[in-house]
Structures are given as C-alpha cells and as structure tokens.
Amino acid sequence: MTRRRRRRMRGAAVCTAAVLLPVMTAAAAKGASYFGSSAKKDMSISISSTVGAAADRRDKTTESRIAPEELIDERVMLSSGYGVEDESTASRELLRLPSPLDMTAADAGEKPYPVQWDIGEGEIIRTTYDRYSGTAFFDLENGGQVNNRTDIPNSELIAQSRCLPNFTVEDADGPLVLLYHTHTTESFEPYVREHYDSSFNYRTTDETKNVIMVGNAIQAELEAQGIGVIHMTEIHDYPSYNGSYARSRETIVPILEKYPSIKVVLDIHRDAISGEGFAYQPFTEADGREAAQIMIISGCDDGTLDMPDYMENFHFACTLQQKLESDTPGLTRPVLFDYRHYNQDLTNGSLLIEVGSHGNTLEQVQYAGQLFGRSLGELLCGMKRS
Numbered sequence: 001m002t003r004r005r006r007r008r009m010r011g012a013a014v015c016t017a018a019v020l021l022p023v024m025t026a027a028a029a030k031g032a033s034y035f036g037s038s039a040k041k042d043m044s045i046s047i048s049s050t051v052g053a054a055a056d057r058r059d060k061t062t063e064s065r066i067a068p069e070e071l072i073d074e075r076v077m078l079s080s081g082y083g084v085e086d087e088s089t090a091s092r093e094l095l096r097l098p099s100p101l102d103m104t105a106a107d108a109g110e111k112p113y114p115v116q117w118d119i120g121e122g123e124i125i126r127t128t129y130d131r132y133s134g135t136a137f138f139d140l141e142n143g144g145q146v147n148n149r150t151d152i153p154n155s156e157l158i159a160q161s162r163c164l165p166n167f168t169v170e171d172a173d174g175p176l177v178l179l180y181h182t183h184t185t186e187s188f189e190p191y192v193r194e195h196y197d198s199s200f201n202y203r204t205t206d207e208t209k210n211v212i213m214v215g216n217a218i219q220a221e222l223e224a225q226g227i228g229v230i231h232m233t234e235i236h237d238y239p240s241y242n243g244s245y246a247r248s249r250e251t252i253v254p255i256l257e258k259y260p261s262i263k264v265v266l267d268i269h270r271d272a273i274s275g276e277g278f279a280y281q282p283f284t285e286a287d288g289r290e291a292a293q294i295m296i297i298s299g300c301d302d303g304t305l306d307m308p309d310y311m312e313n314f315h316f317a318c319t320l321q322q323k324l325e326s327d328t329p330g331l332t333r334p335v336l337f338d339y340r341h342y343n344q345d346l347t348n349g350s351l352l353i354e355v356g357s358h359g360n361t362l363e364q365v366q367y368a369g370q371l372f373g374r375s376l377g378e379l380l381c382g383m384k385r386s
Contacts, residue, residue, distance in 0.1 A: 094370045100362035109205025120198040123278040143325030145334035150300045161318040167263045169384040174261025175228035179215045182248040184235040186270045189361045202358040214369040215268045221373030264349040271357040281359035284330035291368040292356025295333040299340035312348035327375045
C-alpha cells in the first residue's frame with residue numbers, strides 16, 4: 001500500500017462531524033496566468049500585531065535591520081495596523097478604512113506605484129464567476145464549491161469537507177492569526193477602466209498599493225473582533241522572484257516557534273487571470289459596493305511534498321469557504337485543491353488566499369479583504385465559544 005493511499009484512508013476515517021457554523025444557504029463559485037515580476041527584497045522587516053481586545057488603539061510600528069530568525073522578542077507584539085475596536089463597540093459593521101488611492105507610503109521603495117497612466121490596448125474584462133459545472137467541481141453543503149485537481153475521488157473529498165477544523169481556539173494572550181505575503185509586491189489596477197497600461201507589470205514596493213494593503217484590511221477586521229494578529233510585511237519577491245517561498249518560510253518559521261498560540265497562517269496573494277491582450281476583473285457586489293472575488297488554495301500531497309496532514313488544512317478551507325459564502329454570496333471562487341505545497345506543512349490551519357486578480361482595483365481588493373477578515377473573525381470567535 002502506498003504512503004499516499006495510507007494517508008487517504010487515514011484521513012477518510014478521521015471525521016464524521018458536521019460543519020461548524022449555522023450558515024445560510026448560498027452557492028457561488030468561480031474559476032490563472034501570470035503577468036510579470038518585480039518587487040523588493042530588503043533586509044528591513046516590519047511586523048505588526050495586536051493581541052486581544054485590550055490592545056492599545058493607537059497605531060504603533062517597529063522596524064529592524066536584523067535577520068528574521070533574530071527578530072523574536074516582544075517587539076513583534078506592537079501594532080502597525082489600523083488599530084483595535086473595543087469589544088463593547090465592535091459589531092458586524094465593517095470599519096471605515098481610508099481609500100488606498102488616498103494612502104501615501106512613507107517609503108514607496110525601489111519600485112513605486114505609477115502616478116501617471118497610459119491608455120493601452122489591453123482590455124480589462126469585468127466578470128463575475130458563478131457556479132461551475134464539470135466533474136472537477138463539487139458543491140459544499142452550505143455554500144461555495146471545490147475544484148478538485150487531484151486523483152482523490154470527489155466522494156471522498158465531499159466526506160472530508162464535512163469535518164471540523166482540527167485545531168482549537170482558546171482565550172489567550174498570544175496571537176491567533178499570522179498573515180504574510182510570499183509575493184509581497186503583487187499589485188492592482190488603480191480604478192475601474194476599460195484598458196490597462198501594459199508598461200506596468202502589476203508589481204510595486206509601495207505597501208499602500210500592493211497585497212500588504214489587503215493584509216492590513218484583513219488585520220483590521222480581525223482586530224476589531226479581539227483576534228490577535230501578527231502581520232509580516234517583509235518583501236520576499238524583489239529583486240528576485242525565484243526563491244520567494246523559501247524566503248517567506250524563513251520569515252514565518254521563527255514566529256511560529258515563538259508563538260504556539262498561532263493556529264491560522266494565511267499567505268495573502270492576488271491572482272493573475274489574463275490572456276493575450278486582456279485581463280479579467282472578477283468582482284461581486286455586496287451592500288452596494290464592488291468586492292474582488294476570492295479563491296482559497298489548499299494543497300494536497302501526492303506522496304512527494306512531505307505534507308502528511310494536508311487534509312486538515314482542507315477541512316479548514318471548506319469550513320472557511322462556507323462561512324464566506326453564507327455571509328457574502330458570490331464572494332468566492334471554488335477552493336482550489338491541488339498538488340501544491342506553499343509552506344502549508346507548518347500548521348493545520350495554513351492556506352493561500354488569492355484576493356482578486358491584477359485586473360481588480362485597489363478599492364475592490366481592500367473591500368474584499370475586509371469582508372474576508374470579518375467572516376474569518378466570526379468563524380474563529382464561534383470556534384472559541386464552542
């Protein structure tokens with residue numbers, strides 16, 4: 001019997017539990033290519049975190065010129081996010097964040113975001129991905145879909161999708177969520193328009209215009225619910241794109257060793273859905289605003305990736321997907337379950353999150369980040385109560 005087969009049989013026997021949350025019925029889902037590369041790799045590390053609802057509401061920052069593995073002390077507990085809402089005033093209402101278009105970075109880095117745009121010939125195609133059909137896709141019970149790109153039968157994955165996440169959430173002083181960015185410089189369109197500027201490769205070291213901004217939006221909504229967060233903002237993909245995952249691993253492993261309270265580790269990216277002469281802008285409408293559609297990626301081990309507990313990440317992915325869809329129908333594309341590693345061996349709550357694509361606008365992805373953060377926070381708080 002192969003190691004992969006043993007793992008599959010063991011995973012199938014592990015769970016019979018029902019999905020965690022009381023979710024409303026909703027179904028939506030949706031369906032990548034690449035543009036260019038450029039970003040910044042600097043020795044400076046900026047870490048933001050907030051632990052518990054009692055954290056100071058004033059913004060604080062800390063920076064260091066030492067190596068990531070050395071930066072393991074109480075300085076990482078300082079917050080450089082948007083601050084914390086007191087628990088007594090927190091609600092399901094999203095925080096009011098400044099528009100990314102109005103934000104200015106203290107240091108835009110070596111590859112700043114453009115201030116002037118050419119009108120090119122490349123077309124931006126606005127679209128909303130709906131429910132998929134086909135043998136690779138199956139519906140989750142309480143909303144959303146899974147795109148199964150493995151040789152594991154759908155029937156087995158459907159059974160696995162009903163399992164609860166295999167970690168507990170307790171009231172503690174330590175952080176619960178770690179956010180980071182392997183491809184930190186991934187960027188977006190400035191605003192809704194018909195054509196893109198082909199001279200811009202959708203990479204910038206300006207943290208108000210790349211995926212760090214999305215991570216800040218997620219962090220803000222988690223903090224508003226009293227969820228402790230560490231947000232690593234070190235750039236891993238500039239000047240060299242190759243080796244990004246190895247560098248991001250070097251950044252997060254010491255944090256996980258220092259803070260065993262961390263249960264959820266999310267690598268926040270954006271997708272690149274495009275073809276020759278066009279780029280897609282996948283969005284949905286929620287409460288009168290446009291939000292970029294989101295895709296969760298949960299890696300599977302084919303026997304060569306050294307991820308024996310990959311199915312536990314899949315349990316979390318399915319639970320989170322259903323929560324997102326029940327809260328904001330149409331927000332997600334199907335969970336991509338494929339033979340990928342993406343450093344998902346480090347915890348059983350590790351996922352890669354694609355927030356929009358390069359055709360999406362800054363405001364669309366910021367709003368999507370807030371919706372994601374609010375739903376994730378409610379999911380974790382619900383697990384804490386149970």
